[in-house]
Amino acid sequence: MSKRLVRVIVNVSPKAYPVLIGDGVLEKIAAHAPRGKKVAVVSDEKVFALYGEALCGKLKDAGRATTKIIIKAGEQQKNMEIFSTVLTQMIESNIGRDGWVAALGGGVVGDLAGFAAAVYLRGVAVMQIPTTLLAQVDSAIGGKTGVNHHLGKNLIGAFHQPETVLCDTAVLATLSEREYSAELAEVVKYGLLGEAVFFKWLEKNAAAVMARDCGALARVIAELVKIKAAIVSSDEREKGRRALLNLGHTFAHAIESAVGYGEWSHGEAVAVGLLAAARLSEKLNGFSAIDTARIESLLSCFALPIRFPDISTESLSAFMLLDKKNTADGMHFVLMRAIGDAELTPLANKELVLHTIEEMKE
Numbered sequence: 001m002s003k004r005l006v007r008v009i010v011n012v013s014p015k016a017y018p019v020l021i022g023d024g025v026l027e028k029i030a031a032h033a034p035r036g037k038k039v040a041v042v043s044d045e046k047v048f049a050l051y052g053e054a055l056c057g058k059l060k061d062a063g064r065a066t067t068k069i070i071i072k073a074g075e076q077q078k079n080m081e082i083f084s085t086v087l088t089q090m091i092e093s094n095i096g097r098d099g100w101v102a103a104l105g106g107g108v109v110g111d112l113a114g115f116a117a118a119v120y121l122r123g124v125a126v127m128q129i130p131t132t133l134l135a136q137v138d139s140a141i142g143g144k145t146g147v148n149h150h151l152g153k154n155l156i157g158a159f160h161q162p163e164t165v166l167c168d169t170a171v172l173a174t175l176s177e178r179e180y181s182a183e184l185a186e187v188v189k190y191g192l193l194g195e196a197v198f199f200k201w202l203e204k205n206a207a208a209v210m211a212r213d214c215g216a217l218a219r220v221i222a223e224l225v226k227i228k229a230a231i232v233s234s235d236e237r238e239k240g241r242r243a244l245l246n247l248g249h250t251f252a253h254a255i256e257s258a259v260g261y262g263e264w265s266h267g268e269a270v271a272v273g274l275l276a277a278a279r280l281s282e283k284l285n286g287f288s289a290i291d292t293a294r295i296e297s298l299l300s301c302f303a304l305p306i307r308f309p310d311i312s313t314e315s316l317s318a319f320m321l322l323d324k325k326n327t328a329d330g331m332h333f334v335l336m337r338a339i340g341d342a343e344l345t346p347l348a349n350k351e352l353v354l355h356t357i358e359e360m361k362e
Contacts, residue, residue: 006218008225010141011233012161019141019165019225021218026129026168029055029102030062034125034163038099039066040090042113044073047105047131050174055104055129067093071109075262078108078147080156086116100125100163106132107139107266111157114145118160128162132175133217134183134267136167137190137224142232142242152322153253167225169217177303182267184209184302188295189247189274190224193231196340198223203294206301243344247334248273251357254319258311271304272360280356281335284345291339306360313357317350 006021020032033039039059043052048070056066069089071077090101103113103126110128117126130140146157172180187209191199201219202209208216234241251273255264278295281287299306308316320331331353335345347353 006222008222008229010161010229012143017162017164019167019229021136021167021169021221021225023170023214024168025166026051026055026171027058029127029129029166030058030064032164032166033059033062033064033102033127034100036096036098036100036125037064038093038095039064039102040069040086040093040095040099040113040116041066041102041104042069042071042086042109042116043104044071044077044106044109046073047109051131051171052104055102059102067095071112073108075108075148075256075266078112080147080149083112083115083147086112087120090116090120095120095124097121097124100127102127102129103140103162104129104131105135106130107135110135110140111145111154112147114143114160114162115147115157118145118158123160125163126160128165130165130167131171132183133172133180133221134186136172136221138186138228138245140165140167141225141228142245152319153256155322167221169214169221172212172217179265180212181210181303182265182271185248185267185271185274185299185304187220187224188298188302188304189245189270190227191298192274192295192336192339193244193247193342194223194227194340196338199294199339203298206298210302244334244342247336247342248275248277250320250331250333251276251316254316255309255311257319257322258315259309264305264309268305271299271302272306272308275299275306276308276356276360277333277335279360280333280352281337283352283356284347285335285337285343287336287338308357308360310361313354313361316357317354320353 008019101117103110128140130136143161149155191202252269255269278292336342
């Protein structure tokens with residue numbers, strides 16, 4: 001793969017920031033890092049063992065003092081107790097307002113460390129260094145941070161934009177087959193939200209993407225970052241267009257909450273949620289059954305689940321009532337009229353949701 005660095009700018013207030021994409025970009029962290037001398041490097045045990053010492057070494061060589069804050073891996077760690085532990089270690093390390101946070105890991109670390117940066121001393125800088133495909137194309141970009149509550153996912157958090165995002169394509173080689181496959185669900189989501197031509201490209205190049213072909217991965221990451229950057233730039237606080245990024249997520253978050261965090265990965269739940277959203281879109285928005293079949297086929301090509309787990313439909317529905325998109329008027333879903341054409345849709349008829357879940361049970 002070429003060493004060429006791809007730069008995508010996310011235009012948000014108070015200032016724009018770059019997303020840097022390339023093979024080996026992690027080695028250049030010191031050149032792109034915030035200026036503060038004290039750094040809290042937040043990571044999980046698995047990721048830190050792979051990249052942490054080398055990253056801290058490069059920061060040390062550049063005159064930065066690092067505090068290593070290492071948590072266990074897994075969605076279960078994204079809670080208020082671990083969040084408090086991270087803040088305590090930052091306080092004990094005497095990181096000041098000119099200090100910053102390096103979030104080295106997947107979405108869990110990025111969300112947790114970003115939230116810590118958002119509230120520590122009322123806000124310090126954060127550099128997002130995503131090490132999974134899902135985090136590189138989605139969670140590390142846009143400034144959404146937070147932790148889970150036992151009553152629902154991502155109910156506690158803040159918007160806090162990063163200074164810089166480093167997306168190193170080389171690190172994706174270390175993902176397990178299940179991890180990588182699950183993260184492709186978010187790729188499919190963006191294929192449905194972006195231009196129809198990109199979805200066709202995904203269908204044509206599914207085998208290359210699944211095989212982690214370097215050229216295909218570079219195209220996917222750059223394309224998806226541009227799509228999300230455009231959406232976030234136009235709606236930083238998720239009051240309008242940005243809500244479309246939750247396509248499939250109302251169903252997905254309910255699956256994660258009902259099954260228990262960690263039993264299903266976020267990506268696996270999103271895959272089922274995307275197909276459920278397509279089927280619900282058929283019932284409400286005239287979405288094409290042919291396109292629903294195309295979505296199911298692409299998800300299958302990426303070895304993703306296409307059926308709900310064997311859990312009470314009413315239980316899943318109850319968790320959906322806690323979704324952040326809901327208002328006093330009732331439940332809201334992101335639904336499609338066509339590939340590349342989605343909208344946030346209020347839904348008064350709960351029975352349509354229940355029927356959609358039932359017809360997609362294992």
